[in-house]
Amino acid sequence: MKKEENNEKEELLVRRIQNGTVIDHIAPGEALNVVKILGITGSTTESLSIATNVPSDQMGKKDIVKLSNRELSKEEVDRIALISPRATINIIRNYKVCEKKGVEVPELIEGLVRCPNPGCISNTNEPIRSRFVVTPKGLHCIYCEWVLTRDIPSHII
């Protein structure tokens, strides 16, 4: 009961949405990178609310992103796992949570991250998208075999 009250307080930090997606349990400080991964910029039409460093029973602190009138696809949400594997996705319809799911780290990331190797063929004008195989060590560029081990958000295209 107490937990629910806590959740309610957190929810109230930003306005409830009628329809859309709430991305919860984002690692603290990563909300803006989540938004970047989703390709949401100032020129996109979605109504967006972000809460950062809100208290969390499970995580101590967490970030939340609320996106009105857009339901995220599995491919989109799985990308979030790259920077925040504990994130949960709530699909909201008419103010109610209709679907709740976790994120899964995808096996292959395509067109999301730029290869840090300046000599890589994927950083030229060739008609290809960057492709990385996700391994326990990091993201492995299938073209030049470079392994991106840290600071993935700064390489997001």
Added chain:
Amino acid sequence: MTRHIISIKDFDRRQIDRLLDNAKRIDAQKYDKTALNGKILATLFFEPSTRTRMSFEAAMARLGGTSISVGSVEACSMAKGETLADTIRVVSGYADAIVIRHPKEGAARLAAQFASVPVINAGDGAGQHPSQTLLDLYTIRQSMKLDGINLALIGDLRYGRTAHSLASALSLYHVKLHTISPTGLELPPALITELGEKGMEIIDHDEIKDIVKEVDVIYVTRIQRERFPDSASYFNVTSNYRITPELLESAKKHAIILHPLPRVDEIDPRVDRLPNAKYFEQSKNGVPVRMAMLMQVIQ
């Protein structure tokens, strides 16, 4: 479905051994000289090459096939801004296999993606050069078993693609690797970690003389002058990595010296006369090894 040869990391030990066995049969003249009759090999070299290009063309000719090429980079459509992807799609229509050397890493992987015929990587930037590695292994195997040997890698181990590919392949054969390189030109840390995870023992040394008595193979690579601020510091450093007859006096009798060539000052010309010098043999081995590669991908 086509089969490509892009990176030595795509091979397991069984596949390497099989290819080297085929090269050995070819070397002993036990092969069909008309095996690739009527087949055409396209050689696309966007970077200079002497040995690799000529030995691929010689290999194709020895198997009864023909080679075509674009000539210089300036003469081809890429100079007009055509993408590599388009060039590859076009050339796929002219040939039964493509050999490519390109300055960008991953170019051969991209070529394989767009080609409808097999692609062989003949060097992509600082990336992979699998045919060189296969002929290196073949040359070592002519003198000794690969398993359990001590091999010294000397020179520019940071930027030299032959050193990286060779080290990766040797990790399949329980080889103990000794590295000797100038400061700043050491094996990349990520590669050291990767090789360590495969169980390879790697020991770094300051000078070749510290280890010359223990090693079975001395693999020398060229240290490029442009890595140094001036000629004086280049000569100062390279003199410490030079292989001389005096140095080899304390080497094992059966030890062999390899070099992917071209050499500049790394090996004293007097070493050429010693039975340990195998680098010209190594270069010659490029033909049977590349014949085995062509037979594997085209047939």
